[in-house]
Amino acid sequence: xxxxxxxxxxxxxxxxxxxxxxxxxxxxxxxxxxxxxxxxxxxxxxxxxxxxxxxxxxxxxxxxxxxxxxxxxxxxxxxxxxxxxxxxxxxxxxxxxxxxxxxxxxxxxxxxxxxxxxxxxxxxxxxxxxxxxxxxxxxxxxxx
Numbered sequence: 001x002x003x004x005x006x007x008x009x010x011x012x013x014x015x016x017x018x019x020x021x022x023x024x025x026x027x028x029x030x031x032x033x034x035x036x037x038x039x040x041x042x043x044x045x046x047x048x049x050x051x052x053x054x055x056x057x058x059x060x061x062x063x064x065x066x067x068x069x070x071x072x073x074x075x076x077x078x079x080x081x082x083x084x085x086x087x088x089x090x091x092x093x094x095x096x097x098x099x100x101x102x103x104x105x106x107x108x109x110x111x112x113x114x115x116x117x118x119x120x121x122x123x124x125x126x127x128x129x130x131x132x133x134x135x136x137x138x139x140x141x142x143x144x
Contacts, residue, residue: 017073027066032075034050048063082103101142
């Protein structure tokens with residue numbers, strides 16, 4: 001699979017922003033290029049450091065609000081894991097494992113836990129919008 005051209009990445013975001021009646025800003029475009037590059041779990045602080053050369057005046061609250069906007073638009077997904085807020089650049093439904101020692105976040109290739117959590121919530125009478133599972137423990141690197 002070949003990498004997506006920056007113009008195509010920009011066009012996707014522009015369409016989503018305009019479709020939601022929102023402004024297209026240089027900050028949103030630059031941050032989107034960074035998160036659209038490859039699947040990963042990023043913090044706002046790390047993204048701010050990455051964007052520093054292109055956007056030297058960028059402030060952390062702007063990065064947070066942009067990531068939250070991207071989550072609302074379905075561009076990224078906020079992962080409810082211990083520690084700093086993490087944003088998964090792969091917004092497709094999947095579960096995670098997070099290490100309680102080093103804080104590393106890993107994708108899990110399963111939907112079994114998510115399906116069970118969804119069924120349990122629905123059987124209790126709740127209306128489910130989304131289900132995600134975050135498993136915590138010690139990663140293989142911290143065990144070794």
